[in-house]
Amino acid sequence: MDRAKPQLINRGDLLAALDRATAKTVTIISAPAGSGKTSLLRTWADRPGQPYRLAVMQVQRDQQDAQQFWLALLSAVRQASAATGHAEAPAATPDFNGRAMVDRVLSELASQRGRLILVIDDLHELNCPDALAQLTRLLTNLPGDVHAVLATRRDLPLRLHQLRLAGELAEIRAADLRFSERETRELLDASGIALSDAGAALLHQRTEGWAAGLRLAAISLAGRPDVERFVAEFSGSDRTVAEYLIAEMLERQPDDVKDLLLRTSVLDRVNGELADLLTRRAGSERILLDLEDANAFVVSVDPERTWFRYHHLFADLLRLELRRALPEEVLALHRRAAEWFIQHGQVVDAVRHTQAAGDWPGAAQLLADHSFSLMLDGQTQTIQAFLWAFPQGADDPELAQVRATVDVVQGRLDEAAAQLAVAEAYAETAPSDRQRRLQVAIASLKLSLARRRGHLAGVTEQVTFLAAPVTGKSAEDIALGNDLRAVALMNLGIAETWSPLGLEDAERHLQKGAALAREIGRPYLEVGCLAQLGFASRIHSLATARRRCEEAIALAHRYGWDAEPIIAPALVTLVGLMILTGEFDEGERWLQRAGQAVQTDTGPDIRLILHMAAGMLQAGRSCLQEALAEFSAAERLQSQLAALHTLANEMTGWELAALARLGMLGQARVSLAALDDERASSGEIDNARAVICLAEGNPSGALGALQDVLDGTAPVIGDVTVVEAYLLAALAHRELGDQRAANRATEHALGLAEPDRLVLPFAMTGAGELLNALPRHETAHAALLTDILDVLHGSSPAAKDQSPRPQTEELSPSELRVLRYLPTNLSRPEIASELSVSVNTVNTHVRNIYAKLQARDRSSAVQRARDLRLLSAGPTR
């Protein structure tokens, strides 16, 4: 809010009333247009010695977009809380979760210190269905030292009964705001108007103390010699106060001012340049500044006083007068304003004025060109409101793509598909300069839709041109192109994670997408790309995948998107990784968090992985019934998808294994037989076949089934499968009485599991006895073995140390050589002899290793080395 005008008198009683009111949690000022609500709030906020911090926001005219309302509120709260006055603007998301947003606001309010008052003006302009309910929730859950003041023209359905019953609700109504006769005289005095007492009384009576009326009267009376006659005439007229006085005021203005006021009334806000454009004259800025100084109906909205707004009532009357006096100008004014807004990249205003000018094709094209950017700016509901404004019947094909965008975001997938079909048909006949952009937009939407529905077969080939840069002419073209390209890269990368052969491409496209998104300042897309990157990174190491998941989650946290669907892929992948490395307790915690973030609009693929991870957890803890339930749920989701998920064979294999271990052998055999040949020959299914054989008491059969996996000819998803195969082979050997072969197989499993620390296969196959039977001197992986036994006995390995440790010095090559022997059971003299050095040398190296790794002893040194992935270079693959 800006500084109070000299004409805004100090209505002391009213200010005191407001002070008393704001002692309660919520104060509602409810009074008709022109009652002086905003002026009161402004005077109250600006008075010297105002003890409280204020977060002030004014709801935009006809605000139909709940997200925009909440972002503005959050921004105001941050501005008020920021020490320096410059706060990070909240980032928008395409879809909007009202509940999560209110939680965010509440948590930010809770984290600030001292009394804060939230001031929301023009609340009646909030025109979206759920926003009031969300606001009610905010108001009934405000932290102790946060109060709220709401100003509105009419009583709103805010269900604040609780507050009222608790005596925490205060109201200020029209009767309270009415000017008293004394205040009327004060206003006249402050404006330098020499009116008699009788005249003032007459004025007060005629206006009934209505603030807007009195202020308009003051404008007309100022500098006028015949004040008494004016008031007498005014009193004697039957015309409505506002009309009479506005007409008077306009008549007194010089022509250029009157012209400016009328012509700029079509705008929600105006600056000098725009006013010059609409009046076809120069010097508008000066006029606007003078108007602001002269009266309370024109106010600047920025500290630099470049943009101005008219009081709504004032503007409405001016607009009516414009329509009456210059009807032929109205459309042209809207058109000119629209062009200015287009040139200045203010799309929402541009569309509004283009529609107001009746240029429906123009508005359609604007929306089509900018719908992606608007969606990424969190203006999806605004787009929707614009769509509703188009006249019925004439359906512009350009709008099909816009409708599809909104439908996809809001989860109406069938409608989106129908609109996409219309858009595609149109794209073929569109003029060539529009074709490329249309095609890219359509392709990106197709991918997004396909991903939600799981119909990805064959789509990726059709849309590989998405990855190429859009060559545009203007900077605006390039900006639009970048938004589109970033979304496209994200969708493409996600689609490619579906096929095991596509993971390399997926990684490339997701990284490109994230980098581009960072460059163009689209945090939502950056998080979207990084969230999936973890999963695609399986082709490297699990450590890389995990690190990327954690990076994505940290970035999402920064923007307050901890529970948003956008980060669900990273959460779910992280859970899977934790379970794989035996961190069951930690994994369970994250599983709950992931469950919250996964909603219906993230697609069946993510929910499938979530069930799989849950199944893995249960299987790892030997809760076979629960594991089976989870794997079956995942299987059902798989059947809804058209194409086989990357992890499908693993999931099915574990489901069959669970059936076998529960003794449901008949069912397991039947399901196994139902698989097609390609799936049946995968390593994961071979393992399942082996489990079934073992359960049937047929260890030789098991070994036969495992043959292809162990000699590397069967296709596998990853090392997990091979480790599992070795363990199953070991179990088979043991049954056949060949303990040495069992030990060898177990050792192989350990070696393969070491680099990524794969604990789960040991837990799932019940390898406890195998490990116990393995003589310590026959293994090079004693530390890992001990850790696995700990997990099997129910104690989770220490959760990864979250505290940032100081950088460790790098180990020298000779130190690394010694380090690699630490996990074994070799004594120092034995290590010395292996390396052909003296024992003293080994001792020195070990001392240095402990120092550099900040370890106390051998096992903590080994643990730290493992954390730092210093032990990975083993020739065990």
Place this chain on the structure above:
Amino acid sequence: MDPAPARYAIRIHGHLGATVLSAFPALVPRWRGADTVLTGVLDRSALYGVLAEIEALGLDLVEIHQLAPQRKSPESGDSRSP
């Protein structure tokens, strides 16, 4: 609640001039004493639209009256056209 169109008489304090009247194109104005009576056929949506306009312009609403159907313009009195 019958949402079908009905005839309404809406009384507003003060004489409405041409400018403000242009906000109510569907209604016929008549001055009655110090008030203006706007009459016309409105369905519910249109009625609420009129009320919203009255609110926006800060007009002083005195009365809304649903008239019996087929009724001609209100009886005499001191009614004058603006």
